[in-house]
Amino acid sequence: xxxxxxxxxxxxxxxxxxxxxxxxxxxxxxxxxxxxxxxxxxxxxxxxxxxxxxxxxxxxxxxxxxxxxxxxxxxxxxxxxxxxxxxxxxxxxxxxxxxxxxxxxxxxxxxxxxxxxxxxxxxxxxxxxxxxxxxxxxxxxxxxxxxxxxxxxxxxxxxxxxxxxxxxxxxxxxxxxxxxxxxxxxxxxxxxxxxxxxxxxxxxxxxxxxxxxxxxxxxxxxxxxxxxxxxxxxxxxxxxxxxxxxxxxxxxxxxxxxxxxxxxxxxxxxxxxxxxxxxxxxxxxxxxxxxxxxxxxxxxxxxxxxxxxxxxxxxxxxxxxxxxxxxxxxxxxxxxxxxxxxxxxxxxxxxxxxxxxxxxxxxxxxxxxxxxxxxxxxxxxxxxxxxxxxxxxxxxxxxxxxxxxxxxxxxxxxxxxxxxxxxxxxxxxxxxxxxxxxxxxxxxxxxxxxxxxxxxxxxxxxxxxx
Amino acid sequence: xxxxxxxxxxxxxxxxxxxxxxxxxxxxxxxxxxxxxxxxxxxxxxxxxxxxxxxxxxxxxxxxxxxxxxxxxxxxxxxxxxxxxxxxxxxxxxxxxxxxxxxxxxxxxxxxxxxxxxxxxxxxxxxxxxxxxxxxxxxxxxxxxxxxxxxxxxxxxxxxxxxxxxxxxxxxxxxxxxxxxxxxxxxxxxxxxxxxxxxxxxxxxxxxxxx
Numbered sequence: 187x188x189x190x191x192x193x194x195x196x197x198x199x200x201x202x203x204x205x206x207x208x209x210x211x212x213x214x215x216x217x218x219x220x221x222x223x224x225x226x227x228x229x230x231x232x233x234x235x236x237x238x239x240x241x242x243x244x245x246x247x248x249x250x251x252x253x254x255x256x257x258x259x260x261x262x263x264x265x266x267x268x269x270x271x272x273x274x275x276x277x278x279x280x281x282x283x284x285x286x287x288x289x290x291x292x293x294x295x296x297x298x299x300x301x302x303x304x305x306x307x308x309x310x311x312x313x314x315x316x317x318x319x320x321x322x323x324x325x326x327x328x329x330x331x332x333x334x335x336x337x338x339x340x341x342x343x344x345x346x347x348x349x350x351x352x353x354x355x356x357x358x359x360x361x362x363x364x365x366x367x368x369x370x371x372x373x374x375x376x377x378x379x380x381x382x383x384x385x386x387x388x389x390x391x392x393x394x395x396x397x398x399x400x401x402x403x404x405x406x407x408x409x410x411x412x413x414x415x416x417x418x419x420x421x422x423x424x425x426x427x428x429x430x431x432x433x434x435x436x437x438x439x440x441x442x443x444x445x446x447x448x449x450x451x452x453x454x455x456x457x458x459x460x461x462x463x464x465x466x467x468x469x470x471x472x473x474x475x476x477x478x479x480x481x482x483x484x485x486x487x488x489x490x491x492x493x494x495x496x497x498x499x500x501x502x503x504x505x506x507x508x509x510x511x512x513x514x515x516x517x518x519x520x521x522x523x524x525x526x527x528x529x530x531x532x533x534x535x536x537x538x539x540x541x542x543x544x545x546x547x548x549x550x551x552x553x554x555x556x557x558x559x560x561x562x563x564x565x566x567x568x569x570x571x572x573x574x575x576x577x578x579x580x581x582x583x584x585x586x587x588x589x590x591x592x593x594x595x596x597x598x599x600x601x602x603x604x605x606x607x608x609x610x611x612x613x614x615x616x617x618x619x620x621x622x623x624x625x626x627x628x629x630x631x632x633x634x635x636x637x638x639x640x641x642x643x644x645x646x647x648x649x650x651x652x
Numbered sequence: 653x654x655x656x657x658x659x660x661x662x663x664x665x666x667x668x669x670x671x672x673x674x675x676x677x678x679x680x681x682x683x684x685x686x687x688x689x690x691x692x693x694x695x696x697x698x699x700x701x702x703x704x705x706x707x708x709x710x711x712x713x714x715x716x717x718x719x720x721x722x723x724x725x726x727x728x729x730x731x732x733x734x735x736x737x738x739x740x741x742x743x744x745x746x747x748x749x750x751x752x753x754x755x756x757x758x759x760x761x762x763x764x765x766x767x768x769x770x771x772x773x774x775x776x777x778x779x780x781x782x783x784x785x786x787x788x789x790x791x792x793x794x795x796x797x798x799x800x801x802x803x804x805x806x807x808x809x810x811x812x813x814x815x816x817x818x819x820x821x822x823x824x825x826x827x828x829x830x831x832x833x834x835x836x837x838x839x840x841x842x843x844x845x846x847x848x849x850x851x852x853x854x855x856x857x858x859x860x861x862x863x
Contacts, residue, residue: 201849202842206824210842212849214860222744224685235836238846241863250683264683264706271685282863308860315743315767329767331745332687333774333835341839343846347822379670380737383766413740415766436859444859479670504669598742600679617741619674621697 188454190351191420192386195326195451199309201343211346213338214308215325217294218245218281220272221600222313226336227275237279238342244303245276245283248293250600253563253590256286265601292566292592295319295407295533299399300566302432306421306448311338316533316616318409321418322402323425324451326386328415349386349416350460356391358468363649365543366401367535367614367633369393370408371473373465375483382414385461388453389419393467399428400537407534408616411480420452472649474520475618475631477508482618486636486648490518511620512628513608521646523630524556527611528641529623530634531563531590532597535614538572540634545578547638547649553586554644561588561603563595587641599624612640653776656829659757659803661730665794666720671734672741673768677750680705690746691753695721721754731801733760733791738779739768748775758803760810762787773828774835778805778821786817805830 189197202210223245230237237243250265260266269286276283284290290297295316298304310320310327313335320327334344354373360366374381387409389402397405402419409417419425426445429435436444472486484490491498491505493516498505509515514523530536530544541564553560562582564570570592573579579589596603597615605611605627614637618629632640639649678696683706692710693699699721701714715722721729732751738761739747748771751759758778772779780803782790793799793812802811805826810817827833839846853860 202845204824206827207822208824210839210846212846212853215863221682225687225745228685233836239850239861241861244863268683268685303862305859305862307857313743313745315741329743331743331748331767331771331774333745333771337836337839340836341843341846342850343839343842345824345835345839379740380763380765383737383763413737413765434862436862440859444857447857479672503667507668598674598679600682617672617674619672619741621678622674625678625697625703 188457190453190457190459191324191388191418191451192326192349192351192416193457195307195309196348198307199326208345208347210343211309212343213311214242215304215310216243216338217298217310217312217317218243218335219249219294219312219314220247220268221249222332223275223335224268224271225332226313226339229336230339235340237339240279240281242342243281244298245272245281246291246294246297247272247286249594249598251286251593252601253593253595253603256591262601289567289571292569293533293536293594296536296565296569299323299403300432300568302429302435305429305435305444306425306451311344315410315415316407318415318417319403319407319533321406321409321416322399323429324418324421324448326416329410350384352382352385352387352414353459353462354387354389355462355464356389356393357464357466359393360396360467363472363635364467364470365633365635366397366404367408368470368473369467370405370411371475371480371483371631372467372470374408374412374480375473376465377412377463379411379479379481380413382409382412385414386416386418387412387414389417394419395422398539399424400539403537404534411616421448472633472636474636474646476512476514476520478511478618478620479508480616480618480631482508483631484520486521486646488520490514490516490520492517521648524610524645525612525640526556526558526609527605528553528557528560528637529596529611529613529615530561530637531565531595532615533565533594534616535634536563536565536569538569540614541569541573541578544634544638545581547635548585548587548642549581551585551642553641556644557641559588560586560641561590561596563590564592566592596623598622612637612646653832653834655832656776656778656805659730660800661728662726662799663731663733663760663790663794663801664721664726664729665733665791667735669735670737670740673739673744673747674741676739676747677744682744682746687749689753690750691755694750694754695719725797728755730755730757731760731803732756732758733794736762738764740765743767745771745774748772748777752777760787760790773825776829776832778803778829780810780819782817782819789815789817
C-alpha cells in the first residue's frame with residue numbers, strides 16, 4: 187500500500203494496537219521546559235516511578251526567563267522557583283539541560299534542531315503546542331499536556347489515535363517579501379483555526395521545496411494555529427544538509443547509514459490523503475492579522491471585514507468582539523494602523539534568517555518616534571552569537587532596537603516583556619489571542635520583514651513598497 | 653483519577669467560539685508548580701476588572717459584574733457550554749485544572765481542540781461534542797430559569813425536563829473516565845513489548861539515541 191509520510195512515521199513507531207482503535211506509539215525525543223514539567227515530575231515522584239529513558243530528554247528553560255539583566259540569576263522569585271524546579275528535576279535525574287548561562291540555551295523549538303537533537307524520522311513531543319515546528323525535519327512532532335509529559339517520562343510511549351492525513355498543496359512560487367510566516371497566515375485565514383483539527387498536515391508543492399529549513403520550521407510551527415497538532419515537510423537534500431554536522435547528529439559512517447533511512451521519509455507517489463487543499467500563492471502578498479484569532483488575517487493592502495458582507499453573517503458577533511478588543515473599525519485599511527511596540531522573536535521567527543531579513547530592512551534607518559519599544563529576542567544563545575558575528579546587533583542597536591537574550595519573551599509575556607493595556611504591537615509571534623502578550627494588549631501577527639518595516643514607519647506598510 | 657459520576661446541575665453558557673487556553677487561564681498563573689488552586693483565576697481577564705498575579709488574594713480584586721459565571725442562575729454550575737473549537741491554542745493542562753477546580757465536570761461544545769480534548773481525559777473532565785442541531789437544542793433551553801441538566805456517561809445522555817440528547821464518545825475514552833483509569837499503569841503492563849521494540853531500534857536506527 188502506498189503510504190504518506192505521516193503513515194510511515196506512524197507505522198515505524200507503532201508498538202501495539204488496542205482493540206478500541208488506540209495505539210501505543212514510541213516517543214524518541216522528549217523536550218522539556220520549566221512551565222509544563224514540574225507537575226509531571228511531581229506525579230512521577232508520588233507514584234514512585236522512574237524515568238524510562240533519560241537519554242531521550244533535552245531540557246531548557248525558556249518560557250519565563252528574563253531577556254535582560256541575567257547576571258546574578260532570575261530576579262522574579264516566582265519564576266525562579268519554576269526554573270529552580272527544572273534544574274533540580276534534571277540534576278536529580280541526570281538529564282541533559284542547557285542552563286541559562288549556557289550559550290546553547292534558548293527557545294526549546296529553536297535549540298532542538300540547532301543541536302541536531304531533533305532528527306528526521308523521530309517522534310518528538312514537548313509540553314508545548316508549538317512542537318509542531320519539528321515537522322520541518324520530517325519528524326512526527328506534536329505538543330502534549332502535562333499528564334502526557336508524565337506518561338512519556340514513565341513509559342517512553344503515548345496512547346494515540348491515528349490522525350487523518352491532510353495535504354496542503356501550494357500552487358505557485360514564493361514572491362519577494364512573501365515569507366513562510368505570510369504563507370502560514372494565508373493558510374490559516376483560508377481553513378480557519380479548527381481547519382486541521384484531527385489531522386496531520388503535510389505541506390507539498392515546489393514552493394515548499396524551495397523554502398529554507400528555517401522557513402519550513404516557521405510554517406510547521408504555525409500548523410497548530412490551524413488546529414493540527416502536526417505539520418510535516420518531506421525530507422530532501424536541504425533536510426539532510428541541515429542536520430549534517432550538528433553537535434548531536436550522527437557522524438561519518440553513522441551519518442551515511444542514517445541518510446539512507448531519512449531519504450525514504452517522503453510520501454509515496456499516489457499515496458492517499460483524507461483531505462487535500464490547494465492554496466494558490468501566486469497573487470499573495472504580506473499578511474497581517476487584525477483580530478484576536480490567527481484566522482483573522484488579511485493581505486497588507488486589505489481592509490478589515492465589512493459586516494454587511496454575506497460571508498460574515500454567522501461570524502458577526504465574533505467580529506464585533508474582535509473589533510472592540512483591538513480598538514479597530516470595520517472596513518479600516520490595515521496599513522493605516524499605528525503601533526506602540528515591536529516584538530521580533532518567538533519559536534516562530536527568531537532564527538538567524540529572520541534576523542538577517544530584519545537587519546536588511548532597518549539598516550541605516552531609525553525606528554519611528556511613536557514606537558515606545560522595539561525588541562529583538564534571538565531564539566538561542568547561538569543565534570545571538572551568530573548575529574553578533576555578522577554585525578546585525580549593531581544594525582539593530584543603531585536603529586533604536588533593543589537586543590535581548592534568548593527566551594520566549596513577549597510571545598506569551600510570562601516574563602517582564604509584555605504589552606501594557608491597550609498597547610498595540612506588531613509581533614512575529616504566533617498568537618494574537620486576547621491578553622496573550624499582556625492584559626488588554628493588542629497583537630498583530632506579521633512576518634519579521636513586515637514588523638521591521640512597521641518599526642521604521644510607526645504603522646503598517648507594505649514592505650514591497652519600501 | 654476519580655471515577656466519573658453522573659452530574660446533575662445547571663449549565664452555564666458562554667456564546668463564544670474559539671475560546672483559547674490563554675483566556676481560560678492566563679500565563680501569569682502558569683508559574684505555579686502544583687496542579688491545584690487555578691479555579692479562582694479561571695477566565696481571569698474576563699472575570700476581574702483589574703490585573704492579577706499568582707499569589708494575590710483574588711477575593712480582593714474588583715470583579716466584572718457582567719461576567720457570565722457571576723450570573724446567579726449559573727451558580728453552582730458543573731456543566732459549561734461554549735461555542736466551536738473550545739480549548740484552542742496552548743497545550744497548557746492548567747486550563748483543564750482550572751475548569752475542574754472551579755467546579756466543572758463536563759464541557760459541551762460543537763468541537764474541541766485536539767490537545768485540550770486529550771488533556772480532559774487525563775483529569776476526569778468530560779468534553780461532550782454535539783452536532784449543531786443538538787447543541788442549539790441545549791443552548792436554547794439554558795436561558796430558562798432553574799434548568800437542570802443530567803449528564804450520564806454510561807448511557808451517553810444529556811437530559812433535562814422536556815428532552816434528552818445522545819452524545820458520542822469512543823469506547824476507550826469512556827472507559828478511562830468511567831473507571832478512573834491510570835493510563836501509565838496500563839501502558840507499563842506492556843513494558844516487555846516496549847523493550848523489545850527498543851532493542852530492534854538500537855540496531856535499525858541507533859542515531860535515535862543521541863542524547
